Amino acid sequence: MLSKKTKYGLKALAYLGNQKDRKPVQISEIAEHENISQKFLESILLSLRKSGFLSSKKGKGGGYYLLKNPDQIYMTDVMRVLEGPIAMVPCVSLNFYESCDDCPDERTCSVHKLMLQVRDSALAVYRNNTLQDILCNQP
Amino acid sequence: MLSKKTKYGLKALAYLGNQKDRKPVQISEIAEHENISQKFLESILLSLRKSGFLSSKKGKGGGYYLLKNPDQIYMTDVMRVLEGPIAMVPCVSLNFYESCDDCPDERTCSVHKLMLQVRDSALAVYRNNTLQDILCNQP
DNA sequence: TATTACCCTACTTATTTAGTAGAGTTTTCA
DNA sequence: TGAAAACTCTACTAAATAAGTAGGGTAATA
Structure with missing residues (x-):
């Protein structure tokens, strides 16, 4: 079985990949749109950031964004x-x-x-x- | 991850498949040869029997044997x-x-x-x- | 400088896996 | 016949993992 962690992580990546630009997207927006517990998603995005797929921006207007193009x-x-x-x-x-x-x-x-x-x-x-x-x- | 149940089940089937004939093989023999807890193996073989892969013979000289040829x-x-x-x-x-x-x-x-x-x-x-x-x- | 939003640790609950225990039943061979 | 061999079945348990919760901390920006 695919774990929820993987499922949610893939969905989050896809959500970010579907953005027109690379402006930061808030965790809450992804969580709401993909029906994921926000706290759980936080930990998943964190591990994706530590692995180099994502980067994040703190403070107002912050959020997560892809570091590479989806085709990479x-x-x-x-x-x-x-x-x-x-x-x-x-x-x-x-x-x-x-x-x-x-x-x-x-x-x-x-x-x-x-x-x-x-x-x-x-x-x-x-x-x-x-x-x-x-x-x-x-x- | 592959569960131990599946792993042991496959090994047991392979062990039976490697037999020259279809004489019943005791659970204890399979368990010993494949390093499997005998009790656990019992339950696995039982489900393989109920699914039609194996049949069993009780009593002295009994055991499990394949119902079909390995290539089937x-x-x-x-x-x-x-x-x-x-x-x-x-x-x-x-x-x-x-x-x-x-x-x-x-x-x-x-x-x-x-x-x-x-x-x-x-x-x-x-x-x-x-x-x-x-x-x-x-x- | 206050607010937003990410960061991090620790804890909890539910589920599944992997086994254990033990009694019961059937069959065969001596 | 009868004892032993060997499968059958139910119920219980321990350990591991998954999934999520709680809550405070920290950094950045308008």
Whole structure:
């Protein structure tokens, strides 16, 4: 299951990506528009800022804005920050690799064999999509 | 993350698939060989039996055995039984569809757009793999 | 300089996962 | 026949994670 954190984070990024310019948007505006608990959204946006996707401006007229163009924001990176590893098991993870303590040999492990393919296929999708690609582009 | 239930279930199926014949294999043998808590494995095998993948024989010399040939057991079906929906959000699920109560329109939803692709790619992998395909085939 | 709005820590609640405990039932083989 | 093997089933529990709450702190701008 996709966590709410990821879901909300993606929606917030998309909301910012749909803005005409890069003027700061208040958390409250995003929260209201996307039906997200404001406090929860605060923490999500904070982690997106710390990861370099967003920047923020304090004080009156402040808010969050994208640091890069939507077509430069890859879903691979976004998903890793919001959801964590893309792989479903640590033993096939590129960025968060860990061996299984119960498995004697990865090379003959059925789970490994299957999950490697699943990881690759998911990765292909995330690499093929930028924020631009998932915007709604409505008037 | 893949749940332990799914992981153990797959390993158990693979263990049975690697048997030369279809003689019943005791739970204890599988549990020991695959490093799984026997009691937990019991419940997993039970659900695989109820779903029609396995059958069991009671009494001395009893155990579990595959009902079909490994090349007739599709990962799509196995994953749905063990792990549940393949989709990461209910609104893109084929078999467990549910609309999101916080989302006004699926057609313009970025999360929907992305997760639809992820589901399709995962589904392609699972449809392309039978139990036979993930066996280790070692001497 | 007051207000706006982000920043940060700590706590709480609900849900799911992963298992444990234990009694019960069926079957087979000696 | 009868004892043991081995599956069946229900209920309970502990740990981890997710999701959210509470509340005060801090910086920037008009």
